[in-house]
Amino acid sequence: MNSLDILRREAELLAMSAIGQPPHKGVPACPGLNLGETVRHVGSGYRSALEWIRLGREPQDGEWQDYPEPGEDPLEFMRSGAEAVLEVLGAHDEDEPCATWWPDQQNYGFWRRRLAHETTLHRMDVQGAAAMEVSAVTDEVAIDGVDEVLTLWLGYKLDVLGVRGSRDGLVAIEVGEHVWLTRCGPHGASAWRVVDPEDAHVADAQVSASPMTMYRWLWGRLPDRMVQVHGDDDAIAQLWALLRLATK
Numbered sequence: 187m188n189s190l191d192i193l194r195r196e197a198e199l200l201a202m203s204a205i206g207q208p209p210h211k212g213v214p215a216c217p218g219l220n221l222g223e224t225v226r227h228v229g230s231g232y233r234s235a236l237e238w239i240r241l242g243r244e245p246q247d248g249e250w251q252d253y254p255e256p257g258e259d260p261l262e263f264m265r266s267g268a269e270a271v272l273e274v275l276g277a278h279d280e281d282e283p284c285a286t287w288w289p290d291q292q293n294y295g296f297w298r299r300r301l302a303h304e305t306t307l308h309r310m311d312v313q314g315a316a317a318m319e320v321s322a323v324t325d326e327v328a329i330d331g332v333d334e335v336l337t338l339w340l341g342y343k344l345d346v347l348g349v350r351g352s353r354d355g356l357v358a359i360e361v362g363e364h365v366w367l368t369r370c371g372p373h374g375a376s377a378w379r380v381v382d383p384e385d386a387h388v389a390d391a392q393v394s395a396s397p398m399t400m401y402r403w404l405w406g407r408l409p410d411r412m413v414q415v416h417g418d419d420d421a422i423a424q425l426w427a428l429l430r431l432a433t434k
Contacts, residue, residue: 187326189298190275193305197268200228200309203316204261211315215407221315225264226253228308232267235297236274242285271301288338300338303331307405314407328397329364335404336366336377339432340425344375349431351375355421358386359404360394370421370428391417393425406430 209222230252237245254263278284280295288296306323313320323331336359344350354371365386368377386392395403395413402408406429415422 187330189295189302190272192323192327193268193275193298193302194272196302196305196309197228197265197272199321200225200305200312201261201265201268203309203312203318204264207312207316209260213311213315215314216311219311221312222260224308224311224315226260228305229254229260229264229267231304232264232271232301235301236271238286239274239284239294239297244285244287268305271297275301288342290342299330299334302327303334306331307407310402310407322398323401325397328401329361331401332359332361332364332397332404333366333379335401335429335433336368337379340368340370340375340429341377343432344428347431349428351424351428353420353424355391355418355424356389357418357421357425358389358392359400360386360392361397361400368425370424375428375432389417390421391415391419393422404429405433 204221204225207221209220209225211221213219213221213224230250233250233252234245237250241249254260275294275298278294280293280298282294283292284294284297286292286296306327310320350372351370352372355369357368357370359366359368360383363383365380365383366377367380367385367389369375380386393400393413393415399408399412403413410426
């Protein structure tokens with residue numbers, strides 16, 4: 187999977203999907219979020235990543251351009267951010283070190299992957315707001331997105347936020363032959379990929395779906411009825427709630 191190519195393609199698709207659309211159109215899966223704010227958020231995210239790289243640390247509020255200049259078109263703000271970040275990421279190998287917010291991956295590959303999924307997710311949001319058919323991604327991209335949201339956001343970001351579950355729960359996430367186990371509870375959250383699909387049977391509950399559906403469900407973009415669930419409903423509900431906090 188070439189994350190840089192995905193980022194380039196998804197940024198252009200997001201922009202094309204937003205052209206001519208009223209910015210106030212709401213994102214169906216995210217009450218309170220609209221199309222214009224989604225486009226702005228993506229443009230800001232590109233600039234924030236560039237500041238992480240430039241400064242070698244987390245940028246503080248005001249150290250990057252969060253909003254378009256007065257009179258600047260938000261879509262152009264997003265597109266110029268995409269061009270800038272693609273230029274920087276394309277000039278460095280994936281394994282070349284740089285600052286990121288995940289201690290386990292301090293290199294340019296982190297930003298390639300992170301921004302590829304960020305752009306893909308919000309491209310889907312823009313298409314939903316515009317009442318377009320949501321373009322699918324390949325199974326490879328979706329499966330990588332499942333891995334990212336579980337290992338990075340659930341398995342790391344929650345700990346940074348200091349958020350804990352109220353009870354121990356082990357939930358298996360199944361996408362065909364690909365299986366992850368997630369553990370949530372008072373001692374924190376973790377997620378890991380397992381080699382043998384039979385390991386899913388040790389879980390309190392299982393959630394299964396196609397790659398694209400699971401990718402969107404884990405990010406809160408699809409309702410529970412779109413996935414197949416089995417076992418402890420409370421464990422699944424806790425996982426869902428913690429994911430919403432982690433990815434907020």
